[in-house]
Amino acid sequence: MALPVDSAYTDSAGRGDWPKPLKAETCELSFYYGTRLVLKRVSVPIAECNITALIGPSGCGKSTFLRCFNRMHDLYPGTRYEGAIVLYPDSRNILDRGVDPIEVRMRLAMVFQKPNPFPKSVYENVAYGLRVRGIRDRRVIDEKVEQALRSAALWEEVKDRLSALGTSLSGGQQQRLCIARALATDPELLLLDEPTSALDPIATASIEELLQDLKRRVTILIVTHNMQQAARISDWTAFMYLGELVEFGPTKRLFTTPAKKQTEDYITGRFG
Amino acid sequence: MLLAALVSVATTVTILAVLLFESLGFFEVVSLQDFLTDTLWTPLFDDPHYGILPLLAGTIVTSVVGLLVAIPVGTVSAIYLSEFASPRMREVIKPTLELLGAVPTVVYGYFALLVVTPALQLLWPDIPGFNMLGPGIVIGIMILPLVISLSEDAMRAVPMVLREGSYAMGATHLETAWRVVVPAATSGIVAAYVLGVSRAVGETMVVAIAAGQNPNLTWNPMEPAATITAYIVQVALGDLPHGSIGYRSIFAAGLVLAVMTFAFNILGHVMRKRFREVY
Numbered sequence: 001m002a003l004p005v006d007s008a009y010t011d012s013a014g015r016g017d018w019p020k021p022l023k024a025e026t027c028e029l030s031f032y033y034g035t036r037l038v039l040k041r042v043s044v045p046i047a048e049c050n051i052t053a054l055i056g057p058s059g060c061g062k063s064t065f066l067r068c069f070n071r072m073h074d075l076y077p078g079t080r081y082e083g084a085i086v087l088y089p090d091s092r093n094i095l096d097r098g099v100d101p102i103e104v105r106m107r108l109a110m111v112f113q114k115p116n117p118f119p120k121s122v123y124e125n126v127a128y129g130l131r132v133r134g135i136r137d138r139r140v141i142d143e144k145v146e147q148a149l150r151s152a153a154l155w156e157e158v159k160d161r162l163s164a165l166g167t168s169l170s171g172g173q174q175q176r177l178c179i180a181r182a183l184a185t186d187p188e189l190l191l192l193d194e195p196t197s198a199l200d201p202i203a204t205a206s207i208e209e210l211l212q213d214l215k216r217r218v219t220i221l222i223v224t225h226n227m228q229q230a231a232r233i234s235d236w237t238a239f240m241y242l243g244e245l246v247e248f249g250p251t252k253r254l255f256t257t258p259a260k261k262q263t264e265d266y267i268t269g270r271f272g
Numbered sequence: 273m274l275l276a277a278l279v280s281v282a283t284t285v286t287i288l289a290v291l292l293f294e295s296l297g298f299f300e301v302v303s304l305q306d307f308l309t310d311t312l313w314t315p316l317f318d319d320p321h322y323g324i325l326p327l328l329a330g331t332i333v334t335s336v337v338g339l340l341v342a343i344p345v346g347t348v349s350a351i352y353l354s355e356f357a358s359p360r361m362r363e364v365i366k367p368t369l370e371l372l373g374a375v376p377t378v379v380y381g382y383f384a385l386l387v388v389t390p391a392l393q394l395l396w397p398d399i400p401g402f403n404m405l406g407p408g409i410v411i412g413i414m415i416l417p418l419v420i421s422l423s424e425d426a427m428r429a430v431p432m433v434l435r436e437g438s439y440a441m442g443a444t445h446l447e448t449a450w451r452v453v454v455p456a457a458t459s460g461i462v463a464a465y466v467l468g469v470s471r472a473v474g475e476t477m478v479v480a481i482a483a484g485q486n487p488n489l490t491w492n493p494m495e496p497a498a499t500i501t502a503y504i505v506q507v508a509l510g511d512l513p514h515g516s517i518g519y520r521s522i523f524a525a526g527l528v529l530a531v532m533t534f535a536f537n538i539l540g541h542v543m544r545k546r547f548r549e550v551y
Contacts, residue, residue, distance in 0.1 A: 070440055072436060072439070072440065075435075075436070075439060102442055102443075102444060103442075105439065105440055105441065105442040106442040108440075109440065109441070110437075110440040112433055112436065112437060112440075114433060116431075116433040116434055116436070116437040118434060118437065118438070118451075118452050118455070118456070119434075119452075119455050119456045119458075120455060128438070128441055128443075128451070129441040129442065131451075132441055132442050132443045132444075132447055133442065178437070181437075181441070182440075182441075185441070185442070
């Protein structure tokens with residue numbers, strides 16, 4: 001398959017406001033569970049050091065789409081990808097047969113819908129990715145753990161109990177711990193799958209603030225069922241419906257003057 | 273239905289009551305101090321000694337040998353079944369394991385005496401025909417199905433999101449199993465071990481047949497010895513007069529055994545409860 005050139009695209013509204021430079025993009029990405037087609041030729045660009053939000057009603061395939069990026073579907077039998085996900089700057093299609101999913105996952109990180117700290121200490125949770133990468137030097141790990149916890153705005157709260165179980169923290173703290181765990185390995189792209197859906201409004205606000213801070217350093221792709229959240233934090237928004245990309249554009253534009261009727265109906269709350 | 277349920281409760285209570293009552297008669301004659309500190313157990317000799325230690329040592333040695341077999345083999349098998357085996361493989365292995373649990377213990381006893389001990393003698397020619405190592409290994413094999421099935425249950429109860437979290441960090445299958453699934457299932461796995469211990473401690477036929485039946489205070493598994501259970505069958509099969517001190521000694525020994533297994537069972541159930549509460 002020929003690799004796409006970003007200038008070949010136009011905004012679905014034809015306005016030419018297309019992100020640049022790109023960290024990644026999907027090219028006609030389709031995905032099957034068995035014989036059921038759940039993603040239909042989805043092409044979305046992911047702008048570097050920006051937040052791109054995926055919105056759409058439940059079951060529209062936005063989580064499935066996100067999980068293609070770190071080849072999470074490989075864990076389950078009977079799944080199949082078609083098309084390409086290209087990571088830049090090396091223009092590599094991570095769905096290529098020859099690409100080891102573990103190698104892909106090493107470059108990316110993911111935060112899940114429900115906080116899923118490991119049954120280990122706070123410190124070991126954050127150090128997990130480093131240990132998996134074979135890092136043994138205690139000083140390096142100490143430093144990275146502190147850095148990641150600071151980036152996740154959790155350091156002040158846990159610095160005196162790094163040896164406490166990660167599962168003993170509050171829900172919001174657990175999710176920030178998972179963000180710290182994801183950041184510790186300096187991922188190129190941070191995937192977030194409805195990271196605040198299990199949290200209360202205060203914890204949600206602190207995580208949204210955190211993401212604003214993080215985007216200076218890392219590209220973020222976030223799935224959210226909450227349109228206000230997408231409007232608040234993202235630079236770019238993709239609206240998906242029934243496995244298809246309906247519209248993609250700058251968040252401000254998409255929420256104020258959507259090009260498609262379906263998008264307008266969804267963001268004004270007429271369905272979904 | 274309530275009545276049916278009460279039958280088992282009533283049985284337990286009755287057994288405990290009989291054990292306690294007959295033991296009381298025993299402790300009227302033998303002091304608790306002698307019972308716990310004397311190093312000889314010769315209740316049927318002209319010069320009787322009533323020290324439980326030799327029997328306790330026999331029970332502990334055979335159980336420890338059994339656990340040294342069952343814990344590593346059982347844990348690794350459970351990890352394999354839970355994390356690596358294909359569904360079809362699991363369908364073959366699990367029923368086979370349950371079959372292992374259905375073999376009568378007397379068969380295991382002769383297996384220890386006639387197969388395992390001779391095999392050990394090929395390695396170490398000076399092992400006697402009766403020893404604690406062979407039966408210990410066989411006890412390990414016997415409790416293997418229990419240890420595997422309970423540990424596997426504990427590992428399968430670990431939520432998928434934890435495994436996904438580990439994979440997402442770039443971990444391999446083995447790293448995920450070893451560093452995330454096993455620690456997450458620890459209390460359930462330990463509960464499996466504890467219940468395995470109480471089975472091993474209470475095991476009778478294998479040790480009665482293959483370990484020799486003379487009480488011997490030793491920690492060397494290569495030597496023959498009697499366990500608490502082996503002593504109980506040995507004496508119960510003899511023709512002791514009802515109410516004699518020898519007769520009562522079985523109840524005292526039985527009480528020790530009951531206390532041990534009850535303690536382990538309670539510990540096991542507490543651990544199981546704890547691991548359920550994690551998620």
